[in-house]
Amino acid sequence: MSTVEEKKNKTEVGSVFISNYPPYSVWTDDKGSELEQAFETPGDPEKPMGLYLHIPFCRKRCKFCYFKVYTDKNSREIQAYIDAVEKEIGMIARRPAVAGRKLKFLYVGGGTPSYISGRHLRGIMDHIKAALPWDDMEEVTFECEPGTLTEKKLEIIKEVGVTRLSLGVENFDDDILSENGRAHISTEVYKVHPWIKKQGFDQLNIDLISGMVGETWENWKANIEKAIDYDPDSITIYQMELPFNTVYSGRILNGEEGLPDFADWKVKREWHNYAMERLQEAGYAIASGYTMVKRDKKVSFGYRDHLWRGADLLALGCSAFGHIQGVHYQNQPSIVTYTQMVEEGRQPLRRAYVPTEEERLVREMILQMKLGYLYTAYFQEKYGVDILEKFQDQFAMHKENGMLDFGNGKVTLTRAGLLRVDSLLPAFYDAKYQNTRYT
Numbered sequence: 001m002s003t004v005e006e007k008k009n010k011t012e013v014g015s016v017f018i019s020n021y022p023p024y025s026v027w028t029d030d031k032g033s034e035l036e037q038a039f040e041t042p043g044d045p046e047k048p049m050g051l052y053l054h055i056p057f058c059r060k061r062c063k064f065c066y067f068k069v070y071t072d073k074n075s076r077e078i079q080a081y082i083d084a085v086e087k088e089i090g091m092i093a094r095r096p097a098v099a100g101r102k103l104k105f106l107y108v109g110g111g112t113p114s115y116i117s118g119r120h121l122r123g124i125m126d127h128i129k130a131a132l133p134w135d136d137m138e139e140v141t142f143e144c145e146p147g148t149l150t151e152k153k154l155e156i157i158k159e160v161g162v163t164r165l166s167l168g169v170e171n172f173d174d175d176i177l178s179e180n181g182r183a184h185i186s187t188e189v190y191k192v193h194p195w196i197k198k199q200g201f202d203q204l205n206i207d208l209i210s211g212m213v214g215e216t217w218e219n220w221k222a223n224i225e226k227a228i229d230y231d232p233d234s235i236t237i238y239q240m241e242l243p244f245n246t247v248y249s250g251r252i253l254n255g256e257e258g259l260p261d262f263a264d265w266k267v268k269r270e271w272h273n274y275a276m277e278r279l280q281e282a283g284y285a286i287a288s289g290y291t292m293v294k295r296d297k298k299v300s301f302g303y304r305d306h307l308w309r310g311a312d313l314l315a316l317g318c319s320a321f322g323h324i325q326g327v328h329y330q331n332q333p334s335i336v337t338y339t340q341m342v343e344e345g346r347q348p349l350r351r352a353y354v355p356t357e358e359e360r361l362v363r364e365m366i367l368q369m370k371l372g373y374l375y376t377a378y379f380q381e382k383y384g385v386d387i388l389e390k391f392q393d394q395f396a397m398h399k400e401n402g403m404l405d406f407g408n409g410k411v412t413l414t415r416a417g418l419l420r421v422d423s424l425l426p427a428f429y430d431a432k433y434q435n436t437r438y439t
């Protein structure tokens, strides 16, 4: 391997996973008037609209985590946050861009949504349902950490309308979970299993991570067998990375000695590929670069599909991201500022970005590529653009490198392309973002 290839193969500090475009680092806090105007303009009732609710609390900070989370909040502070969220949804629902529109999907993420009590969850969901029509709701996803669930809490999670339960298993080995700073242990994963099955959620997803510190081939293979035995409807596999604000990245950037070994990208892709092949044998099909779904069941993920086709997304809670009528935005990341602004009756908006038509096209195209395919007709119809012509150099380069193929109105990623899909996407960025930090 040449030095350049070795460097590309090494897991270094920085973001690889892409969830939006243009990069978050170019969103700014001087776009208040554009954002205000977007919220003040009556919305199109036909355009799909969803809600992302952020619960920023966790029992413990995982060493690879890059989300905005708090592990030190007492019950009074948590209550103040819940009160603020309940108040914020009322404010959002009254804005002309939102009023009268129906919610199609809800994603409760974090942090650890299952960290809050059943009583708090009921309170928030009652407020959401009172603020926005619920009769068009297609999917409610709720992220859970195994060690925070009880049988009673799961009953409430089902009762409030959750259809897609997403369980953060990450790994079935206790030593690996502990080394990586996870709060839960494997017995908790098994303890909650009958309770989850009893509730009969439409879908159970489990998350796994390829390349946690301490991972081995032997353990990874055992992990995949345990995942199959767990019998989820979908399995989402992420490849571990080291964005700037993780505990591990901080230690690397501080030049600390005695750091653990981080699996390189080649090994992580080999593990991921093994999982795809074994899961295909076991009755799962590839639904995206990350997700395997049961072949004999209709398993969809509306949040992803609506979002990747430009739906509006209301942000609820501190640091939540949203998109309203052509404007990307994010709420205040600090729980203190967030709560204070809501208490003062102000919408807790922080930064925004107004993408151009071309940026919206690129955003949808690169996000949809993560599914493993693109239909050119979609972009022709929506944007009047032949993507194969406009991005001919990029598609030709990826084809030459064996990452994808195209023809008959479709771009199809190869397995090699799908396993590193995020690293293929910056090639489609506008030149001014090519070397921009992602977050």
Ligand code: SF4
Residues within 6 Å of the ligand: 057, 058, 059, 060, 061, 062, 064, 065, 066, 067, 069, 110, 111, 112, 145, 168
């Ligand atoms: S449970 Fe999830 S959100 Fe919480 S610290 Fe771990 S990775 Fe981050």
